[in-house]
Amino acid sequence: MADEEVKLHGMWGSLFSKRVEMALKLKGVPYQYIEEDLTNKSPDLLKYNPIHKKVPVLIHRRNPIIESHVILEYIDETWKTGYPLLPEDPYERSMARFWARFVDEKCLPSTWKAACSEGEEREKFTEEVHGHLKMLEEQLRGKRFFGGDAVGFLDICASFVAYWILVKQEAAGAEFLTESKFPALWRWGEEFKGCAVIKETLPDRARLLASLKAYLEIMKAPK
Ligand SMILES: N[C@@H](CCC(=O)N[C@@H](CS)C(=O)NCC(=O)O)C(=O)O
Known part of the structure; x- marks a missing residue:
C-alpha cells in the first residue's frame, strides 16, 4: 500500500538524520531515502517541515513526522514488534x-x-x-x-x-x-x-x- 511506504528526507553527514536511519534499520523497516541539499532545500522539505525547515523528516501514511527524538519514538510505537528502542519500564x-x-x-x-x-x-x-x-x-x-x-x-x-x-x-x-x-x-x-x-x-x-x-x-x- 502506497500509504505504508516510508520515506526519509535526510542529509549524509547529519547526526540527526543518521539517528533515524539507525532506528529504521534496527527495526528492519524498509524506507526510501531522499538526500537533501541544505543549501537548496527541496520544496517537499519546506512543505513537510515549514517551521524548522530541517532534516530529518520521516513520511509515513502521508504524514510528516519531524524532530529526531520524536521520529524515533514514532518508529518504536508504530513498529511495536521487533527490535525495541525504548525500555519497557x-x-x-x-x-x-x-x-x-x-x-x-x-x-x-x-x-x-x-x-x-x-x-x-x-x-x-x-x-x-x-x-x-x-x-x-x-x-x-x-x-x-x-x-x-x-x-x-x-x-x-x-x-x-x-x-x-x-x-x-x-x-x-x-x-x-x-x-x-x-x-x-x-x-x-x-x-x-x-x-x-x-x-x-x-x-x-x-x-x-x-x-x-x-x-x-x-x-x-x-x-
Ligand atoms: N532538533 C532537530 C535538529 C535537526 C537539525 O538541526 N538538522 C540540521 C542538519 S544536521 C538541518 O537540517 N539544518 C538545516 C538548517 O538549519 O537550515 C532534530 O533532532 O531533528
Missing part, C-alpha cells in the same frame, strides 16, 4: 528521554562553542564539554550500552559522542573525548560503532572531517 523510559535531551541541549552546544573558539575561551568551553561527558559516562554505570545489553534509543541519540565528536575534535584541533579521560564512554563508543547496522550507517569519516573543517573556517572567519 516507565522510569527507564523517562531517563532515556532525559539523557537524550541532555546530549542535544548540553553536549552539542558546548562542543560547538569550544570548537569555534580559541585560547582561554576554548579552555573554558572544553572544560564544560568534559563536565557534560563525565555526567554521561556515569550513566553507563558498568552497562554494556546505555540501553542495557543492546543498542537502544539513548545509544542512538548519543551516537554523536561515539563518532561525530571525535571528528569534530580533530577538525577543531581540540581535545574533547579521549580513551584515557573517558574510558567507559570510549569503550561504549567502540562497541556501538562495531555493531553492523551502526557501522554501515555512519557517514564517511574523511568526508565528514573535510566538511566540518570547512564549516569551522566559516564560523571562525572575522565577520
